[in-house]
Amino acid sequence: MPHVTTSQTPAAAPASPADSPLVRAARGLPVPHTPVWFMRQAGRSLPEYRKVREGVGMLESCRRPDLVTEITLQPVRRHGVDAAIFFSDIVVPLAAVGIDLDIVPGVGPVIEQPVRTRADLERVRDLVPEDVPDIAESVRLLVAELGPTPLIGFAGAPFTLASYLVEGGPSRNHEHTKALMYGDPDLWHDLCARLARVSGAFLRVQARAGASAVQLFDSWAGALSRADYLRFVQRHSADALAAVADLDVPRIHFGVGTGELLADMGEAGADVVGVDFRVSLTDALARTGGRWALQGNLDPALLFAPWAAVEPQVRRIVEEGRAAPGHLFNLGHGVLPDTDPDALTRVVELVHEVSAR
């Protein structure tokens, strides 16, 4: 691969998603500029999103290829980000295998009957491609529309999915989850093994249909001690990531409050470790020993501050990212619903400008 010259400005399009700045940075290859995308870039911060979602439930919208493609493309058109993230939700594959759940606005996923006993486990069956033909169709439509811009597929990690299933919904303390983990480790590992298969199969459907990278969201892994992560969780996330190991798509592994787990999350089989806003990229690099590319990590709440305050933080993160084997600029967690979309567009422009080489 020839070194990309400085004449290649951010506006110069790569030939294919596999040669895009995002995929190259994820592999630790030289890039014309630091790629940037935002978790939850598709969603309520955009008026055009709210418009197309009017009167359509969240889960329904995730299963309609016309809506999935439109919503996924909206932030790419508006912000000029370096990747699209597939519009879906971490609970979509759970619903697809028949678990009765809903996504309640302002609350999140709510499970009709929590999974807490051996008998409940039977409801967590394997996901087969025939369960989600619409997902593969949406990915194919998107890949055709996106041209050289890569599409990132994703899934929830076993621990985060287990937390929703065991608690029955969003939880601050994850007490039922931890009670199960410690009270019946065999049942816990069986549940997570099933979830790893669901998660891995969902990633695989997206990658086989043409997604150029995948992200495993273990959003709530930061609720665990390192010892518990290693004992109860890491192997299952590794299994989910291993499901796409043969497909040549870079794998991003992200969690919130996981500063103590960054190397362990890399060890699970990632190419890129996601860093939230609590740990600087410089510290994250020291903690991971330069073994993985890094993704992150502007505090999403900072986007509510005046631009004059945001700008130096964006510059700092780009600078810190230069020392990493590869850097994918992102927020430290998802875009907050009331974010001014123009602030996101400005961040994209600034990242491209200051990182152009």
Ligand SMILES: Cc1c2[nH]c(c1CCC(=O)O)Cc1[nH]c(c(CCC(=O)O)c1C)Cc1[nH]c(c(CCC(=O)O)c1C)Cc1[nH]c(c(C)c1CCC(=O)O)C2
């Ligand atoms: C934990 C988690 C969930 N879902 C997801 C995670 C992991 C990422 C994270 O840590 O935030 C992942 C997710 N959910 C959604 C996406 C879309 C793609 C993107 O990032 O742009 C992605 C990647 C759409 C969504 N998922 C959800 C929305 C909002 C629903 C709506 O628009 O009505 C969107 C756009 C709903 C959802 N789904 C979930 C929550 C906590 C919520 C918020 C509930 C609320 O505040 O209303 C579960």
